[in-house]
Amino acid sequence: MDWLFVAGGLVVLTIGAELLIRGSTALARKFGVSDLLIGLTLVGFGTSTPELVSSVQAGLMGSPGVAVGNVVGSNIANILLILGLSVAIAPFAVDIKSFGRDGAVVLIATLAAIGVSMTGEFSRPAGFAFLAAILAYILYAFLTERRHPESPKAVEHAAAGAEAPKGPKSPALDIAFAVAGLLLLILGAKHLVTGAISIAGALGVSETIIGLTIVAIGTSLPELVTSVMAALRGKSALALGNVVGSNIYNIFGILGLTAVIRPVDAPAEIVAFDNWVMLGATLLMIHFVTTRSRLDRLEGAVMTLCYAGYVAWLVFNA
Template sequence: MFWLFIAAGLLLLTLGAEALIRGATSIAKRLGLSDLLIGVTLVGFGTSSPELVSSLGAAFAGSPGVAVGNVVGSNIANILLILGLAALIAPIPVGAEGFRRDAPVLVLSTLAAIGVSMTGEYGRIAGVVFIAALAAYLATAYITEKRAAQAQLIDIPHEAPRPLLPSLIFTIAGLALLIGGAKLLVTGAIGIATALNISETLIGLTIVAIGTSLPELVTSVVASLRGKSDLAFGNVVGSNIYNILGILGATALIHPVAAPLAIIRFDNWIMAAATAALVFFAMSRNRIGRTEGMMLLICYIVYIGFLAMNA
């Protein structure tokens, strides 16, 4: 039965990613926004919805290892697994201006998550600060990107806007399929993992994190195959920012959770190292090529292997 859940979940994720890509890119063109911005906001945050549902559910169920491990594990998987795989499919160019805006937010949010965890709990004060920071980031990203788009369109012939309603329908349907698929997948994965007597923190860092990150994985891979590398990169950056500021922030605000000691001692620093690698690769050559993608994938395999050996 659990394997059927996994198969159905993967099918829904694939269909949802395709619909989301079509709808989001159409909206971006109509509003004059770049693929990077739509990836950072609508696609990045939308595909992170399964993490939000999973973390809140785990917090209310009294499973902080799953709630926090889901976010930390997802951020690690987004960079090492998803971005690595997307870069292997097609090298990812990085827009310098957009990344100069987003990189500091990604780094600071990662450091903030680690710093708050050192207190032993993600409490309501931290939740309020995280949510406020997310709102400020979204406003800044929209304003700066809109101004840049308007400046570039001054001497460009006007194009007839595409109908907005079909694009919104595609986008909403894609998000719904992604969320439903992730729920089926995670339910099946947790059922199998529980039968194997794996610790809840390990489940959160691996099974749940990878399961809830599959929307990002499928979306980024489809985006790379469709030649939308900016969308794939923005999806990962936006998801990681939202995972910390939005998901951890909302979880801490609604139902404060303890920070698992194992994550404080080890996994937080893997997340920090992965984030540093993303920033270094992106800034050194303004692109993430196949060599860097392979390096990221190898690091993820080593990380998962270490967790499995120390379970």
């Protein structure tokens, strides 16, 4: 039954995220909001809503291992699994100038998360600081793109946002889509977190391990589907922007909002090990991108194998 809760929760989360993105982007277009801003905000944050509602729900239920593990595990999976698979499917060249800003921001966000976690708690003041950082990032990214419209999209998930499927034609239906999506997200997150906590108890493993694996991979499904589909369509470069943007949102947006709503402890095992895996994955991505300005199948295979090794380590040391 617990596995059904998790599976059902993941399905509902995925459907909810899709409805929320469709409804909100269509509504924003009707009010004249640019595709760029839609991509930077509604779509960028929309694909991270499963992580958001799951982490907030876990925080409210007093399960910091799931709340923090979900974000850290998702960021690791985004780089090593999702980007790795996308590159393995279709290698692509990278515009270093385009990657520079967002690559630096994702590294800063990763270091900030590690620094705060070493204090033992994601406190409310830290949460407000993270939220201020994500707002500053969105504003800076938007102003940069507006100032240099001829340059390639530095925030490639914004470009993905411009290609997001349009929602229904009626504003009332747009609102209904968005509200229904939000409600499904909340419902799906509740079932997912409840099932994950029960599974952890039944298997005799920590909630943190479940958060780092089952919950993290499950809530990353929107990014996985978006990136793999982009690769199959010959647009693998979008996967890089999708991953980088999602990781920035996960740390500054999700951990920030979770901490503001209810401060959460930083699990000792994440502070001691998984944080450094997240940092290593981030540095590996930056190294691969900046050394040759291209991501090939070899790099994709290395990242995917690294993720398999990481999950194997978690399982054998559970």
